[in-house]
Amino acid sequence: MNKTLVKVCGITELAQAEQLRNLGVDYAGFIFYAPSPRYMVGKIEPAALRRLKGIQKVGVFVNAAANEIEEAVEAYGLDAVQLHGEETPAQAGSLNARIQVIKAFRISGDEEVKTLTGPYAAAVTAFLFDTKAKAYGGTGQQFDWSVLKTAQFSRPFFLSGGIGPDDVAAVKAFLTENKVYALDVNSKFETAQGIKDLALIQQFLNGLKGL
Ligand SMILES: O=C(O)c1ccccc1NCC(=O)[C@H](O)[C@H](O)COP(=O)(O)O
Numbered sequence: 001m002n003k004t005l006v007k008v009c010g011i012t013e014l015a016q017a018e019q020l021r022n023l024g025v026d027y028a029g030f031i032f033y034a035p036s037p038r039y040m041v042g043k044i045e046p047a048a049l050r051r052l053k054g055i056q057k058v059g060v061f062v063n064a065a066a067n068e069i070e071e072a073v074e075a076y077g078l079d080a081v082q083l084h085g086e087e088t089p090a091q092a093g094s095l096n097a098r099i100q101v102i103k104a105f106r107i108s109g110d111e112e113v114k115t116l117t118g119p120y121a122a123a124v125t126a127f128l129f130d131t132k133a134k135a136y137g138g139t140g141q142q143f144d145w146s147v148l149k150t151a152q153f154s155r156p157f158f159l160s161g162g163i164g165p166d167d168v169a170a171v172k173a174f175l176t177e178n179k180v181y182a183l184d185v186n187s188k189f190e191t192a193q194g195i196k197d198l199a200l201i202q203q204f205l206n207g208l209k210g211l
Pocket residue numbers: 009010029031033036037038060062084130136137138139140141160161162163184185186187188
């Protein structure tokens with residue numbers, strides 16, 4: 001069985017991205033959505049991020065224009081883009097022809113998740129399930145993961161939304177019964193918005209060992 005990968009999202013410092021890479025984190029998420037407190041533009045130099053290797057760099061966008069996304073991919077050397085708004089399957093598919101696209105779905109618990117993901121199956125590389133809340137992401141709120149149980153998704157998925165240091169046991173239990181491609185963590189591992197607590201992340205990674 002493949003190991004479940006880990007993505008740390010909302011990074012605003014190059015040094016932290018390097019440290020996370022050194023801890024063995026698989027994906028680093030960078031927010032390209034100006035209203036977010038984790039907006040990274042102006043905080044990390046494009047050329048410096050482009051030189052960073054050994055961790056998959058994901059740009060997170062909310063309803064951004066295709067040319068804005070493509071410019072950021074080029075300037076920052078992104079490996080994947082995460083579409084976290086109301087982007088259509090056609091928009092996602094057109095980007096996915098050039099770069100891996102992770103489509104985020106914000107879950108309230110009332111919807112049929114397979115109905116949401118169905119139209120995107122052929123258009124994206126992976127799905128990401130986050131919690132539906134007032135803000136688009138980074139809210140620290142968790143949804144009821146049982147809505148994903150038993151569903152066979154046509155794409156690998158990231159489990160996201162309020163996963164914190166105290167959730168190791170719950171995550172492990174969920175992973176024993178469900179095939180999760182990667183875990184996505186963010187605000188529950190911060191000392192301030194956009195600044196990660198690396199000791200907590202190391203502890204979390206240690207807790208997941210053996211999966
Ligand atoms: O993190 C943000 O500020 C953010 C803002 C707008 C869109 C997406 C954003 N984050 C995307 C992520 O992938 C987060 O890791 C995900 O929402 C989970 O965050 P959290 O609930 O804090 O663990």
